[in-house]
Every structure is written in C-alpha cells, then in structure tokens.
Amino acid sequence: MTGLRIYISGPLTNQGADKNGTEHLKRFYEAIAAVCQEKGHAVYVPHQHTDPIAHPGISPVDVYKTDMREIGKADLVLAYVGKASHGVGMEVERAYHTGTKVVLLYERGTKISRLLKGCPAVIKEIEFVGEDDALRQISMFLDSWQESTALR
Numbered sequence: 001m002t003g004l005r006i007y008i009s010g011p012l013t014n015q016g017a018d019k020n021g022t023e024h025l026k027r028f029y030e031a032i033a034a035v036c037q038e039k040g041h042a043v044y045v046p047h048q049h050t051d052p053i054a055h056p057g058i059s060p061v062d063v064y065k066t067d068m069r070e071i072g073k074a075d076l077v078l079a080y081v082g083k084a085s086h087g088v089g090m091e092v093e094r095a096y097h098t099g100t101k102v103v104l105l106y107e108r109g110t111k112i113s114r115l116l117k118g119c120p121a122v123i124k125e126i127e128f129v130g131e132d133d134a135l136r137q138i139s140m141f142l143d144s145w146q147e148s149t150a151l152r
Contacts, residue, residue: 004142005101008032008072009092010049011085025080026051028131032078032105035127037141044070070106072098076145078138081116082106089116096121101140105134 008029012022026047033043037131049055058066067087069079077095079088081104095102102121106112108129117125124141128134 003042004036004075005042005064005073006033006036006044007071007077007091007095008036008043008045009077009088010080011088012051029080029092032080032109032138036078036142039139041142044074047069050073062080065096067092071095071100072076074100077121078105079103080105081112083112087114092116092121100112103138105138108124131140 010025010029012025029047030043031093033045036043036111046067047054050058052058052062052065063075071091072096074095077091077100079102081088092102092104094100100121101123102119104112104122104125106125106127108127111128112125116122124145126137126141128137
C-alpha cells in the first residue's frame with residue numbers, strides 16, 4: 001500500500017496565548033504531521049496554508065473551500081478534540097460525508113461530546129497522557145491501520 005493522505009484537524013481560533021495556546025497547538029499539529037511523514041504519508045496541516053495570522057488575505061469562504069476540499073481528498077483525518085472547536089466539528093462531519101475515516105485525539109480525562117464520538121466516520125479514539133504519548137500512539141495506530149488495510 002502506498003502512503004495515505006492525512007488531514008490534521010485541530011482548534012486554532014480563540015485558544016489564547018498561554019503555554020497551551022495557539023502557537024503550542026500549531027507545534028503539536030506539526031509534530032503529528034512529522035510522525036505521519038516519517039511513515040511515508042502525505043499530510044495537510046491547515047494552519048500551514050490558511051492561518052489567519054500568516055495568511056490574512058485569505059477570505060473565510062476560501063478557507064472553507066480549501067479545507068473542505070482537502071478533507072475530501074484525505075484517507076484519514078487525525079482530529080485533536082481536546083479543546084472545543086466549531087471548525088473541528090465541521091471537519092469531522094465533512095469527513096463522514098466524503099467517506100474519510102477519523103481518529104479522535106484527546107487528553108485522558110477530557111469530556112468529549114457523545115455526538116462527536118458517535119459519528120460513523122470515527123474509527124478510533126486515542127486518549128493520551130502528554131504529547132509524547134500521543135505521538136507514540138499515533139505512530140502505532142498508523143502502523144497497525146496501514147497493515148490492516150493492506151490485507152484487504
């Protein structure tokens with residue numbers, strides 16, 4: 001099986017400037033992308049293309065069209081849902097409607113909406129303790145999922 005196309009989903013707007021704020025989250029998403037790329041997968045990280053600070057001239061309509069198109073091209077969405085986000089919910093629902101599989105990522109003990117967890121596109125939940133644990137579990141999941149889909 002050739003590499004997958006993976007979309008990295010996660011909240012960015014209104015996440016604050018503290019140690020767990022937007023810049024920290026961007027680094028976490030990039031670390032997730034690096035794990036995927038090390039395994040030979042193509043990755044789309046939205047903030048690298050449509051970030052409101054780095055790319056202020058991109059309209060909300062164009063952000064929507066771009067991100068929805070990229071989800072439709074993906075085989076898998078890795079969605080960090082440890083913080084509330086309208087956008088991530090929309091991305092998960094889009095994945096469902098395009099037949100794209102979703103893995104939910106969140107810190108142990110985080111309360112996640114049953115509606116989100118019940119989406120038929122969700123094939124796995126990765127509950128982690130710290131970002132290193134998250135990256136380790138993502139790596140293990142990608143290995144096992146790629147092996148299982150190669151056998152089909």
